Amino acid sequence: MIALxxxxxxxxxxxxxxxxxTVIIEGNVVHYAGxxxxxxxxxxxxxxxxxxxxxxxxxxxxSHAHLSYTNNGPLELDKSPVxxxxxxxxxxxxxxxxSGFTSAxxxxxxxxxxxxxxxxxxxxxxxxxxLLAGGRDIGSTxxxxxxxxxxxxxxxxxxxxxxxxPWEVRKAVRTLSKNGVDVxxxxxxxxxxxxxxxxxxxxxxxxxxxxxxLVTEAHHxxxxxxxxxxxxxxxxxxVRAGVDFIGHxxxxxxxxxELLEAHRDSVFVGPxxxxxxxxxxxxxxxxxxxxxxxxxxxxxxxxxxxxxVKRMRxxxxxxxxxxxxxxxxxxxGTYAKELEYFTEYFGFSTGEALQAATKHGGxxxxxxxxxxxxxxxxxxxxVIVKGNPLEDIKVLQTADNILAVMKDGQIFSGLLDPCSPHxxxxxxxxxxxxxxxxx
Ligand SMILES: [Zn+2]
Numbered sequence: 001m002i003a004l005x006x007x008x009x010x011x012x013x014x015x016x017x018x019x020x021x022t023v024i025i026e027g028n029v030v031h032y033a034g035x036x037x038x039x040x041x042x043x044x045x046x047x048x049x050x051x052x053x054x055x056x057x058x059x060x061x062x063s064h065a066h067l068s069y070t071n072n073g074p075l076e077l078d079k080s081p082v083x084x085x086x087x088x089x090x091x092x093x094x095x096x097x098x099s100g101f102t103s104a105x106x107x108x109x110x111x112x113x114x115x116x117x118x119x120x121x122x123x124x125x126x127x128x129x130x131l132l133a134g135g136r137d138i139g140s141t142x143x144x145x146x147x148x149x150x151x152x153x154x155x156x157x158x159x160x161x162x163x164x165x166p167w168e169v170r171k172a173v174r175t176l177s178k179n180g181v182d183v184x185x186x187x188x189x190x191x192x193x194x195x196x197x198x199x200x201x202x203x204x205x206x207x208x209x210x211x212x213x214l215v216t217e218a219h220h221x222x223x224x225x226x227x228x229x230x231x232x233x234x235x236x237x238x239v240r241a242g243v244d245f246i247g248h249x250x251x252x253x254x255x256x257x258e259l260l261e262a263h264r265d266s267v268f269v270g271p272x273x274x275x276x277x278x279x280x281x282x283x284x285x286x287x288x289x290x291x292x293x294x295x296x297x298x299x300x301x302x303x304x305x306x307x308x309v310k311r312m313r314x315x316x317x318x319x320x321x322x323x324x325x326x327x328x329x330x331x332x333g334t335y336a337k338e339l340e341y342f343t344e345y346f347g348f349s350t351g352e353a354l355q356a357a358t359k360h361g362g363x364x365x366x367x368x369x370x371x372x373x374x375x376x377x378x379x380x381x382x383v384i385v386k387g388n389p390l391e392d393i394k395v396l397q398t399a400d401n402i403l404a405v406m407k408d409g410q411i412f413s414g415l416l417d418p419c420s421p422h423x424x425x426x427x428x429x430x431x432x433x434x435x436x437x438x439x
Contacts, residue, residue, distance in 0.1 A: 061361025
């Protein structure tokens with residue numbers, strides 16, 4: 001048992017803050033997290049650690065993760081050789097954990113990398129977040145899973161599984177199941193930016209029948225379904241088919257909002273606007289012109305998303321933190337920018353942004369409960385932060401401010417220092433932890 005005393009505590013609930021708190025961990029479970037004055041009696045062998053007034057919060061959940069993306073350009077996602085991908089993925093997983101994200105819901109992986117990454121993490125061979133593994137993207141011919149036009153004659157098979165018709169869709173889902181995937185990623189509508197004649201947002205790649213088959217088969221095999229759905233039509237198709245995670249939901253009409261509200265206990269939405277925001281910062285370096293259709297289109301998409309998120313929030317839809325990190329303009333390690341976007345673009349308070357990243361992310365990852373909060377019985381996932389993110393959400397973006405991370409009762413420190421990754425038991429590391437808290 002370890003008792004982390006003299007800390008500031010955020011427990012995952014938006015309006016909770018305790019200025020002088022104690023957190024007691026027993027094995028991999030939180031035994032107590034609350035005011036120091038109300039701390040239960042400690043067992044004699046308890047290792048007591050002075051938290052020196054630092055900020056403690058639940059481990060964050062990256063709910064739209066692409067650990068196997070290698071900071072490529074958006075149209076080059078599948079062009080890295082698998083050997084390179086594996087090496088970089090192992091690095092990315094350590095960076096994500098070291099950044100305070102102790103869990104990740106994958107929104108797609110190249111090849112079969114996620115499934116093996118998950119095994120490596122669970123066996124302790126790789127340092128990384130607890131993971132719901134994704135697989136290759138399922139999409140129809142001409143969808144934005146179908147990245148390359150025919151004339152290019154590119155025989156690249158790492159990302160898109162191009163399927164048409166219910167039986168091809170069903171077979172693709174079964175193939176993902178066979179290969180250890182937890183989350184089936186489907187492209188429901190299109191994307192403004194595509195390399196060929198790919199469909200745009202608002203154009204549905206699958207018929208209702210195809211999508212319903214996909215979801216039914218995935219659920220039948222114990223997998224969940226994550227979708228790329230930008231338009232109101234795509235969101236409606238997703239909710240009606242029973243999709244679990246909706247990525248983007250940029251454009252909503254009243255009917256889409258009503259459907260989301262009716263299913264708010266089972267559906268989670270992640271706007272993932274890092275893409276639009278960083279595209280608008282960097283479009284000229286991609287060769288796009290100011291006022292061109294891409295520039296104007298993504299600016300309009302961002303504005304529409306701001307409106308949509310506010311409406312979803314008003315009707316109690318849980319909006320998750322996480323967003324397509326792993327591209328050249330959204331590199332790995334910058335995941336905590338997303339919380340700043342929630343406060344800046346969506347009007348979330350810092351407490352609400354933290355809640356989206358912790359409690360709500362935990363509910364999405366583990367619907368049965370026990371992840372994403374610091375309360376008795378929760379899994380012992382926490383982050384010790386220098387500075388107070390409730391006062392300045394940006395402190396989470398600086399590696400030096402992430403003093404230590406605990407996942408499943410194990411303390412990790414120095415993960416963002418490529419020379420000295422440490423993973424030891426809480427007992428072995430408590431000395432080091434005390435040391436790092438002095439910094
Ligand atoms: Zn994505």
